[in-house]
Amino acid sequence: MAEMNWAGNYEYRAGRIARPETVEELRELVVGAPAVRALGSRHSFNDLADTPGLLVSTAGLPGTVRIDEASRTVTVGGGVRYGDLARELQEAGWALHNLASLPHISVAGAIATATHGSGDRNGNLATAVAGLRILNGSGELVDLRRGDEGFDGAVVGLGALGVVTEVTLEIRPTFDARQRLFGGVPWDAVLGRLDELTSAAYSVSLFTTWDEPSVSLAWLKELDGAESAIEDDFFGAPALTEARHMIPTMDVRNTTEQLGVAGPWSERLAHFRFEFTPSNGEEIQSEYLVPRSRAVEAIEAVRALAPLVAPLLQITEIRTVAADDLWLSSSYGTDVVGLHFTWVRDQAGVEAVLPQVEAALLPLGARPHWGKLYLDREGVVPSLYPRLADFAALAARFDPDGRFRNPFLARLLP
Ligand SMILES: Cc1cc2nc3c(=O)[nH]c(=O)nc-3n(C[C@H](O)[C@H](O)[C@H](O)COP(=O)(O)OP(=O)(O)OC[C@H]3O[C@@H](n4cnc5c(N)ncnc54)[C@H](O)[C@@H]3O)c2cc1C
8 A cells, every 4th residue: 555644746766565563673673774764653744754665664663651750861762753742741741842833743843854943932842852773884883962962963863873762952941831813914014024923922933825915813822920021912913712723624622722821831832732733744745944034025925926816725824043153044044034835735726826925936046845735946944054965974974874865855955
């Protein structure tokens, strides 16, 4: 039977998917395969995870969760899903700094692609990594800690260095948060006061279909107890009094609790609830992370493409991510604004529109999300990463025989 990614828009070409249950089994599989890749929870939308050889699923590997209160870290198996980790941390009184919209994704798969949530002062999920244990291409387990040579290159690793068997993440004492939604933010406010708008809460997301008279939804996540200047009006948009899904036709029960009700971070920072399947998978996603200084230009450029984009779009989310030092992070060296597109699942249609979206955004320095669909027909993306050659050298050191190379990496790396 054909093995597909979560969205069903990509069929893996790997000859086989193995499901090791121990690190020793994993090691035997890796050293026995000339071409191999780790497969997490299958939530990416392109051929990044694929290989012509063997895929090793991390889902059955040990799902350890070890909290070290003294160092304020947690060490988890790479295949553990954020939703499971968040529950364990919350029960023990601890928290992560942020979550992506979906808690069902694996920790190692998320950090490998610089997966992020939102918030001007929140780095992506990979910035919480304090240590990694990697089974490299020679079958050795290598430990890297923050500060070690190569660490900043290894974290957002695209699966190129080996299989991450354990990740150590920074944690903080648990906190409560609440979510409020506001309907209809005027475009003038978005374009003229973007910095004020995105800094108004711990995390701010804007949702639009680009062709509407105002941005249909602002979704705020606020720390409970934090002072807020926002009452019932968000830059001209009134507070909603009924809960909503960001896609109006979808079931609101899939979303985490809204209407300002405070609750643990583990049940507020993701948009979607862990106990529900968030949507039916009938979607394709793309996202471009634009340097903050070019964000308004980027938003205007996509708005001008609304007649082209809107017919294929379910929703766009605009959100922010803080700068970091991780070589292949989409926010390497600059704060960014993410322009995310949840498309309908029409691969040919989306691929027909992306060249124009990319022609508008890539010249502004926008970096495509590694795990989402992008085309880069002109081969611009490598030039957006100043440490790419260093990354290629690091990957060659970890994987001298090129077992973890695949067509995606061949397109990217020198
Ligand atoms: C509904 C939905 C919502 C999403 N929301 C967000 C969001 O809010 N923010 C955001 O930034 N992204 C989001 N994404 C994208 C998603 O976070 C990324 O695609 C992420 O990589 C998925 O992790 P995964 O475990 O499913 O990875 P996979 O698709 O299984 O693999 C992705 C990459 O990670 C590598 N990898 C996986 N496990 C390991 C390991 N143990 N060791 C080494 N490499 C490994 C794979 O080799 C591959 O290169 C969303 C995706 C979906 C489907």
